[in-house]
Amino acid sequence: MNEAKPKRDPQRLNRRPTEDVGPPVVQIRDLLTRFGRTVVHQDLNLDIYSGEILSIVGGSGTGKTVLLRQMLGLEHPARGTVRVFGEDITAAGEDQLRHMRNHWGMLFQHGALYSALTVFENIALPMRELRALPEEVIRAAVLLKMEMVGLGAEHANKMPSDLSGGMIKRAALARALALEPQLLFLDEPTAGLDPDLSDSFVELIQTLHAELKLTVVMVTHDLDTLFALSSRIAVLADKHVIAVGPVCDVLKVDHPFIKQFFLGPRGRRALEVLEQRQAGQESEK
Numbered sequence: 001m002n003e004a005k006p007k008r009d010p011q012r013l014n015r016r017p018t019e020d021v022g023p024p025v026v027q028i029r030d031l032l033t034r035f036g037r038t039v040v041h042q043d044l045n046l047d048i049y050s051g052e053i054l055s056i057v058g059g060s061g062t063g064k065t066v067l068l069r070q071m072l073g074l075e076h077p078a079r080g081t082v083r084v085f086g087e088d089i090t091a092a093g094e095d096q097l098r099h100m101r102n103h104w105g106m107l108f109q110h111g112a113l114y115s116a117l118t119v120f121e122n123i124a125l126p127m128r129e130l131r132a133l134p135e136e137v138i139r140a141a142v143l144l145k146m147e148m149v150g151l152g153a154e155h156a157n158k159m160p161s162d163l164s165g166g167m168i169k170r171a172a173l174a175r176a177l178a179l180e181p182q183l184l185f186l187d188e189p190t191a192g193l194d195p196d197l198s199d200s201f202v203e204l205i206q207t208l209h210a211e212l213k214l215t216v217v218m219v220t221h222d223l224d225t226l227f228a229l230s231s232r233i234a235v236l237a238d239k240h241v242i243a244v245g246p247v248c249d250v251l252k253v254d255h256p257f258i259k260q261f262f263l264g265p266r267g268r269r270a271l272e273v274l275e276q277r278q279a280g281q282e283s284e285k
């Protein structure tokens with residue numbers, strides 16, 4: 001069980017999921033992130049294991065997006081290491097990073113699709129950038145990805161501006177899955193979707209996570225999404241990870257952010273939904 005007080009022992013901070021899941025897919029050690037005089041992360045440690053959905057939560061400006069960008073090698077910390085699949089990406093060159101990114105998928109909240117490209121071309125883009133795949137392979141793969149995310153082939157030649165918000169998310173997810181990544185990064189995946197679309201997108205992520213055996217790293221403010229998807233939650237506060245674990249463990253940590261975020265009216269409502277869903281699953285067994 002993690003405690004709220006800052007501590008130096010990364011192993012205690014990063015208790016693994018109960019089953020043996022091998023070495024971490026992402027391992028962050030002693031991270032220091034600074035912008036000018038502002039320190040965003042200090043002594044931040046985090047391990048993310050194969051096959052889990054790890055959600056990062058924290059107050060506004062606590063450095064969730066920056067942390068995600070550091071895992072992608074898009075930003076570099078002032079100190080510390082970020083290893084992805086064992087490679088220290090803080091020390092990797094651009095060529096190596098480009099190669100490594102072929103094993104990751106990313107779904108960003110903004111700029112999800114290129115507005116000047118059709119849905120087909122958007123999803124094909126990562127495959128074309130490899131410059132190694134014949135056109136018929138790309139075509140078949142794009143249509144397969146579209147099917148996987150529930151987008152019919154009739155949408156292939158549409159422009160993003162012709163799609164609904166939910167369809168844009170699905171197309172962006174298809175593009176994130178284009179190169180069959182083992183690791184998927186999601187930044188606010190359900191932001192901007194109404195509750196029904198949000199629920200169906202969460203179900204889609206659940207299905208793909210199970211079928212493709214993905215490891216997922218997600219940043220979200222949405223408690224329903226968080227509770228529905230997360231294997232574990234990492235809470236960012238006081239410049240580092242103050243708690244990480246399954247939601248039931250994190251809720252026991254005595255920290256003002258955790259109380260306010262999870263145990264306010266919205267948090268309680270989302271927890272009730274989670275408990276009802278779990279009770280339903282138990283009675284189905």
Ligand SMILES: Nc1ncnc2c1ncn2[C@@H]1O[C@H](COP(=O)(O)OP(=O)(O)OP(=O)(O)O)[C@@H](O)[C@H]1O
Nearest residue numbers: 035036038040058059060061062063064065066067
């Ligand atoms: N390129 C940059 N230059 C200067 N400051 C930056 C830069 N990028 C991020 N910051 C600062 O770092 C802090 C963390 O930013 P970040 O966007 O990661 O927060 P966040 O936790 O994702 O917040 P939110 O939940 O509001 O999206 C903020 O104070 C932000 O202003």
